[in-house]
Amino acid sequence: MTSTQRIESSNHLLKGYVSPGSPMHLFLRKYEKLQFDRESEESFQEKRTTLSGVPLRLNIPIERHASKIYTRSMFEQFSEALYKSFAHQVDVIEHRKVYKVTHLDAAAREKWSKIVFIVNVDDEARFFDCECGTFEHSGMVCCHSLKVMIEFRLAKIPDKHVVKRWTRDARDILLDHLVRYQKDRGSPASDTFRHSQMWIRALECVRLSDINVKCYDVFMAMMKEVYATLLPLSHDKDGMGLEERDGVAKMASGTACSDTVEHVKALVEDWRSIILFRHCSC
Numbered sequence: 001m002t003s004t005q006r007i008e009s010s011n012h013l014l015k016g017y018v019s020p021g022s023p024m025h026l027f028l029r030k031y032e033k034l035q036f037d038r039e040s041e042e043s044f045q046e047k048r049t050t051l052s053g054v055p056l057r058l059n060i061p062i063e064r065h066a067s068k069i070y071t072r073s074m075f076e077q078f079s080e081a082l083y084k085s086f087a088h089q090v091d092v093i094e095h096r097k098v099y100k101v102t103h104l105d106a107a108a109r110e111k112w113s114k115i116v117f118i119v120n121v122d123d124e125a126r127f128f129d130c131e132c133g134t135f136e137h138s139g140m141v142c143c144h145s146l147k148v149m150i151e152f153r154l155a156k157i158p159d160k161h162v163v164k165r166w167t168r169d170a171r172d173i174l175l176d177h178l179v180r181y182q183k184d185r186g187s188p189a190s191d192t193f194r195h196s197q198m199w200i201r202a203l204e205c206v207r208l209s210d211i212n213v214k215c216y217d218v219f220m221a222m223m224k225e226v227y228a229t230l231l232p233l234s235h236d237k238d239g240m241g242l243e244e245r246d247g248v249a250k251m252a253s254g255t256a257c258s259d260t261v262e263h264v265k266a267l268v269e270d271w272r273s274i275i276l277f278r279h280c281s282c
Contacts, residue, residue, distance in 0.1 A: 046168065048072055057083060061155035062146075069157070074166040077140055084143040090151050097121055099151070101130075101144040117144045125152055127160045139163035 018030040054067045054075045066078045091100040103115040120129040128149060134142035141149075141161045149157070164170055209219030 042170075045071060045073065055079075060150070062149060062157060065156045069162060069167050071166065071168055071170070074140065081141065081143045082146055085147040085150065088144065088147045090147055093118075096125070096152075097123075099148050101147050119144055119148045121148065121152075125154070126158045128158070135161065139166060 013034065014031075017034050018027050022030070054070075054072055056063055056067060057079050063079070063082055066082075067075055070078055087104050088101045089104055091102065092098075093100055097120065099119045099121070101117045101119055103109060106115040109115050114132075118131050121127070122129075128141070128145035130142050130144045132142050132144060134140065135145065140163075141157065145161070205219060209215045
């Protein structure tokens with residue numbers, strides 16, 4: 001999706017909640033409702049995927065792998081592409097590099113319908129580039145690439161073909177300075193007692209504050225006070241924090257770490273997005 005498409009999609013979504021001439025306070029209130037509705041729908045889909053599971057059509061390894069990583073809706077699209085892949089045959093142009101995928105019922109296809117597709121494979125078989133452009137457009141692997149993957153006897157979808165926004169962990173996206181805590185990054189490499197203790201206590205507080213609205217309000221109010229208190233004290237670093245040790249490692253590899261000011265800017269990124277939405281031509 002291009003930048004223009006993203007802006008137009010956002011505007012279309014906002015028009016269902018707030019009119020273009022609304023004041024800022026009403027806009028923010030409706031924006032919060034939009035977020036609540038979207039999170040409710042995502043939670044419903046997550047629960048639907050967890051409880052009902054996904055039906056397997058072929059029960060082959062690559063399909064079983066897809067059923068574990070994709071949401072139910074996206075797995076249904078994957079299953080459809082996998083089913084269509086068996087209506088094609090594969091011819092080798094260059095071994096393990098270039099393949100020609102042809103529709104088996106080519107004679108019955110419409111004259112305007114393309115029936116031959118070229119799939120290029122990288123040296124390590126980690127990316128399958130089909131000229132149909134389906135993956136670049138939608139982020140879902142096409143039936144032609146799937147046919148070649150089956151020819152390669154792959155048990156899993158290559159990582160480069162798994163777009164996070166279609167997976168069950170799509171909502172596990174954090175700011176740049178917190179990205180180390182994402183599920184797909186593994187456990188933080190912390191060997192300090194204080195970091196472990198803070199991590200456990202923070203999770204306990206999040207659990208309690210999620211019980212009801214009153215707990216949530218108290219938690220958010222206290223967190224603002226804690227943040228305001230810690231921010232000036234954080235300028236005096238002792239070098240033992242997880243972020244500082246990661247920064248040293250990045251400096252050793254030639255990459256400079258972000259300073260505290262950049263981190264503070266990242267925290268208000270969502271609010272900057274709200275202001276940008278407000279000034280878009282709805």
